[in-house]
Amino acid sequence: MKMEEVRPFTVESFYKFVSERKLMAAKCVDCGFVLLPPRPLCPHCHSSNLTWTQLKGAGKLETFTIIHVAPPQFQAMTPYVVGIVKLHEGPRLPGMIHNVKPQEVRVGMDLRVDFDTALPSQWPMWPRYFFRLL
């Protein structure tokens, strides 16, 4: 973790970790709050004494939607499912849910994060994470 600890607490670093198939959050050393997205300043106690923490990426689906009308870049994927997952470590994370038929998605489902590390060719060149059934 030594190299990772020096990465700045930014969205850019978050997606750099995603490209390495890791789900990483910042943790405030002073108040213990887990910041997802990571950021340079704890919004609760204003400390900048932070550390990276790796999340297992498993959790329960708290809410979801099935998108039928999408912006141009997502229109070919419709209908697709996006949910908010409550991770076992505490924070929530939104993301697409793959490999489940939309009509079979239920609040409370156990899901786990997975990664699509293909990089887009133009800004922001971030890979994507998504969720699948545990």
Added chain:
Amino acid sequence: MRGRLCELLGQPLAAIVSAGLSKFGVREGLYARELFAEAAREAYDRCPNLSPKRDIKALFVGHKGESFEHQGHTGPTLSDWAGLIPTQATRIENACASSGVALRCGIFAILSGMCDIVMVGGVEKMTHRTTAEATEFLAMASDFPFEQWHGLTFPGLYALMATAHMQRYGTTEEQMAMVSVKNHYHGALNPKAHMQKEVTLEKAMSSRVIAWPLKLYDCSLITDGASCLILTKPEIARKFTDTPVHIIGSGQASDTIALHEREDLTSLKAAKVAAQEAYKTAGVKPRDLDIAEVHDCFTIAEIIAYEDLGFCKPGDGGRLVEEGATKIGGKIPVNTSGGLKSKGHPVGATGTGQAYEVYLQLTEQAERRQVSGAEMGLAHNVGGSGATATVHILRRG
């Protein structure tokens, strides 16, 4: 509670002496500047004692996006088209709450003593774009790295709240559709509404899915329109009108841009905090209100608004609309204008457009949709998925 608002509990913060609203709808060939001029025209015509260029000391105008028209720097542009050059003009961007915030900035200008008379307003030109383009431009008011990047849209974000509300409280798709039916019923009475026709529950329920559980008739309209108000310090209002409306309460608050970081997915904390501030400055309670215009960008948003504004307990919003309490004739008519659902939602124009409707109601100018004897009303304006909210309380002056 902030600064001078504390010292003014129960006192009018500012007076509305005139107001204007363009026709809302598909306004082909008209851009933001011409739409705003149309709203200004009405406000000037209502207020013949006002000399706009001489009297108006500042313009605060809400405008969400330069993407729609490839036009930024809209403050002076709109000042120019309203005939106010060289008056100072400031464009406010807080997503769909842009002109609710512009109204609040106008109140700040009056309360500071810097300006005796200001114009506040907002505008958006949207219908010349495709639905996919409009969806993309509107989504820019959500979090880019964690929401837009993962395919979330605005209907999608409110659908996440709807699913959570259904799960926790048993709110139904039928109850959400009832908001749409009610607001279309009201909008059919408003000659400036975008869609002046009623819809049946069956039609709303069977409309195509946009972002489950939200269907087409759960979504507000992509609309062109503009709105404005002329505010003065209360002491001079009667130089301009015999029927001023006082702004007696004002509140504004923020929340995280990303929905997943909020404490609660079934309520908008920013709206609750803004409402508490507005009620406190006004010295009134929800039960004192005769009418309200609330931010029904999606039907679930109106149900959540009832709860956040204290019209009912958390979780009871669906039942409140089902009982008919929020229809004209009910105990607290909500969105007599037709709301964003039927009047339309030209995003930058919405906040002051809501205040315009409250102004009409409190001055007995709402014609076929008049709530007789309405003395006090509230306007609730939300930006994005709830990262900004403003609440204003108005009373007959």
